[in-house]
Amino acid sequence: RKEVEQDPGPFNVPEGATVAFNCTYSNSASQSFFWYRQDCRKEPKLLMSVYSSGNEDGRFTAQLNRASQYISLLIRDSKLSDSATYLCVVNLNKFYFGSGTKLNVKP
Amino acid sequence: NAGVMQNPRHLVRRRGQEARLRCSPMKGHSHVYWYRQLPEEGLKFMVYLQKENIIDESGMPKERFSAEFPKEGPSILRIQQVVRGDSAAYFCASSPEDSQSGNTIYFGEGSWLTVV
Numbered sequence: 001r002k003e004v005e006q007d008p009g010p011f012n013v014p015e016g017a018t019v020a021f022n023c024t025y026s027n028s029a030s031q032s033f034f035w036y037r038q039d040c041r042k043e044p045k046l047l048m049s050v051y052s053s054g055n056e057d058g059r060f061t062a063q064l065n066r067a068s069q070y071i072s073l074l075i076r077d078s079k080l081s082d083s084a085t086y087l088c089v090v091n092l093n094k095f096y097f098g099s100g101t102k103l104n105v106k107p
Numbered sequence: 108n109a110g111v112m113q114n115p116r117h118l119v120r121r122r123g124q125e126a127r128l129r130c131s132p133m134k135g136h137s138h139v140y141w142y143r144q145l146p147e148e149g150l151k152f153m154v155y156l157q158k159e160n161i162i163d164e165s166g167m168p169k170e171r172f173s174a175e176f177p178k179e180g181p182s183i184l185r186i187q188q189v190v191r192g193d194s195a196a197y198f199c200a201s202s203p204e205d206s207q208s209g210n211t212i213y214f215g216e217g218s219w220l221t222v223v
Contacts, residue, residue, distance in 0.1 A: 032211075034211055041196075042216070042217075043198055043214040043215060043216050043217050044150065044198070044214050045214070046211055046213070049211065087149070087150070089211075093163070094140070094152060094155050094163055095140065095152070095200075095211075095212055096152065097142070097149055097150040097152070098149065099148065099149030100149055
């Protein structure tokens with residue numbers, strides 16, 4: 001079983017839409033959680049950390065549910081520039097990356 | 108404040124040659140991670156190093172691959188006798204402390220290896 005699982009997508013949404021991604025992790029001892037964004041042929045870049053209390057950064061909201069072992073990312077008012085692959089990351093002595101969820105925002 | 112620096116950015120090797128990929132972590136970072144990404148696939152952990160010490164190499168293929176992070180100089184990922192299947196993007200990342208501290212990791216721009 002993979003440490004981190006994500007729906008690969010793609011999610012095709014129109015501009016202005018709200019879109020949500022979920023990610024599940026297998027080890028309940030996991031210590032910290034993050035969302036990264038990766039553009040085509042670029043390196044992953046940190047989007048935001050994820051806390052149990054939930055955290056928001058502009059149009060982006062991340063949530064952690066430890067009981068169910070899943071992490072979510074909500075993007076409101078999608079922009080064309082949000083098109084990318086979103087990687088769920090879980091830290092348990094080393095950083096485990098999900099395979100990513102591809103988002104395409106269409107005009 | 109320079110970020111994680113990787114070189115070369117692009118490398119072409121013939122089958123059987125050696126590839127050496129270098130990574131200089133961000134200033135103040137003492138922990139380095141190497142990941143491999145095959146085309147259209149996710150990041151796969153390879154190795155986690157501290158200065159002069161391999162912390163976790165559970166993702167490294169048993170043969171042909173080695174990594175080091177000497178006291179002075181960059182971390183090196185070495186691939187001997189490359190095969191076509193080694194063609195991938197190799198990303199290095201660094202963090203200031205050990206991975207249990209809650210710190211996240213920052214990536215270099217990657218080294219793209221093509222084996223012909």
